[in-house]
Amino acid sequence: MENPELPSKSRVVGFIDIGTNSIRLLLVRINPNKTYQVLTAQKEVVRLGEGEFIEQTLQPEAMERAITVCRKFAELARQRQAEEIIAVATSATREASNKAEFIQRLKDEAGLDVRAISGLEEARLIYLGVASGVHLADRQALFVDIGGGSTEIIVGDQQQYHLLDSLKLGAIRLTTMFFLPDEKEPISPIRYALIQNYVRNIIVRTIQRVQPYKIDVVYGSSGTILNLADIAAHRFFKRKLEREDEITHAQLKEVIQVLCEANLEERRQIPGINPERADIIIAGAAIIDTIMEELKLPSFRPSERGLRDGLLIDYLSRTDQSLMLGQMTVRERSVLHLARTVNFDEPHARHVARLALQLYDSGYQIGLHRLGRWERELLEYAALLHDIGAFLSYQNHQMHTYYLIRNADLLGFDQKEITIMALASLHHRKALPSKKEPEFAALDKDSQTAVKVLGIILRLSESLDRSHMGAVHRARFVSGDKREVILEMFSDQDCQLEQWGVENHLEAFEKTFNRPLVVRVIAKSSV
Known part of the structure; x- marks a missing residue:
């Protein structure tokens, strides 16, 4: 298979992740020796999947918000002399009946050629992004990424993944299913248990697939897990979340109890929480909580890396010297x-x-x-x-x-x-x-x-x-x-x-x- 030529000079490349809740931009300068410098990393909450998961249709207001942000991100990348912009869309877009219309509008109005990727491809890219930023040595890890519309679960070591899975479980999806749009009251234990039971039914086959693997460490990524970890750090460590922090399941349980006992306005005031996530964080928390229960996981480590980092690693691998040595892509x-x-x-x-x-x-x-x-x-x-x-x-x-x-x-x-x-x-x-x-x-x-x-x-x-x-x-x-x-x-x-x-x-x-x-x-x- 054809080997791409190695570039002779540095170039700027942008990577855009159009998620169900947020849109993220990573802009990097890539050097001929495969080193790179991050020029900027941006994120905007757009709630693209808001109101979608009932009728499987992206709502006009949500599309407008997403297109506006994508246009601004694309302009920013081009102002910084980006030669290429790699843009992908995940759960909300790939499941939408009006996906083609949305992707065409992104091309016409933002100048972006957006690829809708499958859940397994999303899982693969998440693995690349997170695994490339941690040192596993000879350990095997479970990677859990909870997005707005889907949850990706991966088992892998430093060199390769062994299992990829994508579930139709996400913070926005479950919030749409179990909560009214204007609901502000505390969440009762019975209500939370209902959400957990639903999650448990969805993940049963995935749990069976994961159980044969030896799991030495667990990494959690994406907004829901990072925000839960931030709340835990403020509550138990009296400070902001740090890279090497480890959150136990018991600590997560206590955080969830605090979140459930608060009404929406009180929830927004909890130390460490992102107020924009206060309405969807409990549904997202039920996913990681249930996964940890079913697999008897004692703790997880939060990772700020994810899909957009995986896009960069994947891009680098396509022009890597290793291809010239006959290794398969x-x-x-x-x-x-x-x-x-x-x-x-x-x-x-x-x-x-x-x-x-x-x-x-x-x-x-x-x-x-x-x-x-x-x-x-x-x-x-x-x-x-x-x-x-x-x-x-x-x-x-x-x-x-x-x-x-x-x-x-x-x-x-x-x-x-x-x-x-x-x-x-x-x-x-x-x-x-x-x-x-x-x-x-x-x-x-x-x-x-x-x-x-x-x-x-x-x-x-x-x-x-x-x-x-x-x-x-x-x-x-x-x-x-x-x-x-x-x-x-x-x-x-x-x-x-x-x-x-x-x-x-x-x-x-x-x-x-x-x-x-x-x-x-x-x-x-x-x-």
């Missing part, structure tokens, strides 16, 4: 894990991927398309996965491949990338992409173009190894007379099946590129 690992799980034909898939990249690169050289490195990478992954649906049934296996890619929670990818790969794989046989397909129609124009181009290249590449024997060892596009495109197939053996296969797609090629295709077989001895 998380995207490669994720793709191969899915493919190998269903016992794919790896030699065939890798050969098709090589041929696809040859066609892609030569097509670019003759002006057949103007796609870039990002689409090239997606083509390679789609080629590796194009036949995995045969695991379920060879007949219409492209449909099964599409389903598996769309639903496998591939790590390291956002939802748009997964959709492009899935649709390209779907159309490597039979029909061409059509706006009658809702998922294709929902993509922006550039992404639709990518699906069309990647799909036809994948279709031709699959045909070039129709016999699964590697008969065609190289292929390329070259310009012919007038507007013709010539596909040269290099082979030193009989490749009649492959030639017939390619010729079956001449009409599809011309419909895609508006240029005719001519097939030419070139014997190895004549090269």
